[in-house]
Each structure stands twice: as C-alpha cells, then as structure tokens.
Amino acid sequence: MNDLVQHSAYFGVVISVAAYALGILIKKKFKLAIFNPLFLSIIFIIAFLLAGDIEYANYEKSANLLSYLLTPATVCLAVPLYRQIEVLKKNKLVVLLGLGSGVVSSLVTVFILSILLGFSNEMFVTLLPKSVTTAIGMEVASELGGDSTIAAAVIIVTGIVGNMSADIICRVFRIKDPVAIGLAVGCSSHAVGTARALEMGEVQGAMSSLAVAVSGIMTVILAPLFSMLSV
Amino acid sequence: MRYIFEFCIIAAISFVAEVIKYFLPLPVPASIYGLIIMLILLISGVLKVEKVSAVADFLIKIMPLMFIPAVVGLVESYTAIKPIVIRLIIFVPVSTVVVMGVCGRVAQAIRTRQKRQGVDIDE
Known part of the structure; x- marks a missing residue:
C-alpha cells in the first residue's frame, strides 16, 4: 500500500477532498456543531492512514498541493476586507481596542493557565502565540525558545475548537454584533476560525480576516514582553 | 483567460511577499505581507477588485481544505x-x-x- 501511495501524485488530494466532501454531507444531514466538516475529514483521513498502514510522509507528499495554496488564499483575504473597507474605516477604534484586549487576554490566560497546570517555562513560551495564525505562531514560538512543532499542533487545534464552537461561544456571551463576532473569531482562532466566520456572513468574514492579520502583528510585538515572565 | 490573468496577479503578489519576507527578518509569514500588499493595491485603485475576485472568492471558499494536510500531521x-x-x-x-x-x-x-x-x- 505504501509503495502504491508513494508513487501516486493524486492520492493525498483525492482522499483529502473526498473526506471533506463526506464531512460536508454529514454536517448537512445532522446540523450539529460537533460535525464540523474540517474536524470530521481529519478524523477520517487519520483513521484511513492508520487502517491502511500508510505513512504520513507518503500522504503529505501528494496532499502538499493543498497546503501550497494557503499563501495565495491568505493573500486573497484582502478581497473581502476591501469590500468591507467602509465598515472597517468607521470602526477603527473598535478594531484596535477589541483586538488589543483579545491579544492581551490571550497572553495573560496562557500565563495563568501555565502556572495552574504546571507547564515548564519552555512550554509556556511555546503556548504564548497559540491564538495567532500557524505561520506567525511557529516563528514566534521558536524565537522565544519554544518548540515550534508543538506550537503548530496547539495552534491548529485551537483553530478547530474556535471553528466548531464560534456559534455557541458567541451565543453564550451574547455577542450579536457582526463586527464584534468577526473580530472575536479571528482574534481567538485565526484563519481556521475565519473559515467559519466567512460562512456566517461577509462582514463577519472580513472582520475575522482583518483580525488574523492585526492580532498576529500585535502578538509579534507583545509576546516577547510576556515571555520575560517565568512560570 | 480571465482565470489565468487573475491567478497570475495573485501568484505575483505572493511572490513579491516572499521577497519582502526574505529581506525583513521579522516572524511574520509572507502571506500576511501579501495580504497587506493586495489591500494597498485595491484601496489605491491600482488594482480593480474585478481583476482578482473570481479566483479570490474560489480560493477563499476552499480554504478549509488547505488546513487538512497540516492537521493530519498531528x-x-x-x-x-x-x-x-x-x-x-x-x-x-x-x-x-x-x-x-x-x-x-x-x-x-x-x-x-x-x-x-x-x-x-x-x-
């Protein structure tokens, strides 16, 4: 099986897209937040790889095409942002203060939880950039002396948790304003959460894309200051 | 043809972003520089939104797919x-x-x- 997969240029893409399509079908049928298509497709693929005894490297080689599109797709997030530029201009203060408080609360929460859960200092700095987009977070973590692999894993899981629970969290906190929802989702769960915000509406999606970029940059500046604390 | 031109513009911006990333030693990924470049081009009117919107909307729509390989890497x-x-x-x-x-x-x-x-x- 590994030999066959190793020589296929399409295996990874086919199984990824098929698993995601299956995830969408299940979500449509059951309409429950737990049946998140992204979450489901990942479970299916991991199960498939384990069942077929296929090495991750062999899957990744041909699934790479999908990750490759992530940079141009992120660049394209400027388009919904541009379409909502008037909303953004009128909400400069909201964006700045909302995201500022989000970023600071993220760093403070990581500090407090690291103490409560007894994480090592290395783990603490690894977790500091957990709410920002994977590419920024990995670099921030390694710059601060953390482990970028663990950072990537935690960041992605954070994104999925945010993507799956955005609707419920906003309902519980009674966040109804579309601008506030977008900022909250992007600030807490980066691009993976933004995928959900884009489904909620164009304003939510645009604000979420904006939040990913701005809160990422804020974290680059603030995380080194917090890393001076030690747990 | 439209799609080819659109993708060409988006790919070119991604490339310029990589060049900036190469010269600026900040922990900011190329894609964020690209997003900012694209936004500046759109706001300044140098680039009309219709010149990229079809491909941009498509890429954004299929974005969740792009996270799959990395997460499976867990x-x-x-x-x-x-x-x-x-x-x-x-x-x-x-x-x-x-x-x-x-x-x-x-x-x-x-x-x-x-x-x-x-x-x-x-x-």
Whole structure:
C-alpha cells in the first residue's frame, strides 16, 4: 500500500477532498456543531492512514498541493476586507481596542493557565502565540525558545475548537454584533476560525480576516514582553 | 483567460511577499505581507477588485481544505505532545473561550456606546 501511495501524485488530494466532501454531507444531514466538516475529514483521513498502514510522509507528499495554496488564499483575504473597507474605516477604534484586549487576554490566560497546570517555562513560551495564525505562531514560538512543532499542533487545534464552537461561544456571551463576532473569531482562532466566520456572513468574514492579520502583528510585538515572565 | 490573468496577479503578489519576507527578518509569514500588499493595491485603485475576485472568492471558499494536510500531521507530533496531552485538552478550550469572549464583548461594548452617541457606524 505504501509503495502504491508513494508513487501516486493524486492520492493525498483525492482522499483529502473526498473526506471533506463526506464531512460536508454529514454536517448537512445532522446540523450539529460537533460535525464540523474540517474536524470530521481529519478524523477520517487519520483513521484511513492508520487502517491502511500508510505513512504520513507518503500522504503529505501528494496532499502538499493543498497546503501550497494557503499563501495565495491568505493573500486573497484582502478581497473581502476591501469590500468591507467602509465598515472597517468607521470602526477603527473598535478594531484596535477589541483586538488589543483579545491579544492581551490571550497572553495573560496562557500565563495563568501555565502556572495552574504546571507547564515548564519552555512550554509556556511555546503556548504564548497559540491564538495567532500557524505561520506567525511557529516563528514566534521558536524565537522565544519554544518548540515550534508543538506550537503548530496547539495552534491548529485551537483553530478547530474556535471553528466548531464560534456559534455557541458567541451565543453564550451574547455577542450579536457582526463586527464584534468577526473580530472575536479571528482574534481567538485565526484563519481556521475565519473559515467559519466567512460562512456566517461577509462582514463577519472580513472582520475575522482583518483580525488574523492585526492580532498576529500585535502578538509579534507583545509576546516577547510576556515571555520575560517565568512560570 | 480571465482565470489565468487573475491567478497570475495573485501568484505575483505572493511572490513579491516572499521577497519582502526574505529581506525583513521579522516572524511574520509572507502571506500576511501579501495580504497587506493586495489591500494597498485595491484601496489605491491600482488594482480593480474585478481583476482578482473570481479566483479570490474560489480560493477563499476552499480554504478549509488547505488546513487538512497540516492537521493530519498531528499524528507525527503526537509523541512530543503525549506527556502533556491531558493538560492541553483543558488548556486549549479554556483559553479559546476566554479570548473570544473578551475580544467580542469589548468590541461589542464600544460599538454599542458609539451607536448610542449617534456615531454613524452602520454597515
């Protein structure tokens, strides 16, 4: 099986897209937040790889095409942002203060939880950039002396948790304003959460894309200051 | 032809972003520079939004697919995470809820106050 997969240029893409399509079908049928298509497709693929005894490297080689599109797709997030530029201009203060408080609360929460859960200092700095987009977070973590692999894993899981629970969290906190929802989702769960915000509406999606970029940059500046604390 | 031109523009911006990333030693990924370049081009009117919108909307729509390979890669880093996995299962949802709640409530409170003061902030 590994030999066959190793020589296929399409295996990874086919199984990824098929698993995601299956995830969408299940979500449509059951309409429950737990049946998140992204979450489901990942479970299916991991199960498939384990069942077929296929090495991750062999899957990744041909699934790479999908990750490759992530940079141009992120660049394209400027388009919904541009379409909502008037909303953004009128909400400069909201964006700045909302995201500022989000970023600071993220760093403070990581500090407090690291103490409560007894994480090592290395783990603490690894977790500091957990709410920002994977590419920024990995670099921030390694710059601060953390482990970028663990950072990537935690960041992605954070994104999925945010993507799956955005609707419920906003309902519980009674966040109804579309601008506030977008900022909250992007600030807490980066691009993976933004995928959900884009489904909620164009304003939510645009604000979420904006939040990913701005809160990422804020974290680059603030995380080194917090890393001076030690747990 | 339209799609080829559109993709060409998007790919070119991605490339310029990589060049900037090469010269600026900040922990900011190329894609964020690209997003900012694209936004500046659109706002300044150098690039009309219709010149990229079909491909851009398509790429954004299929974006969740692009995270799949990286997340499946968690199988690989599992050994590194194993000793602290239980604590992480507590940590991740708690901090996600706090950040989303704080950011959303603060943003909403400011919006509500501005609305009351009669500042025009409606979409």
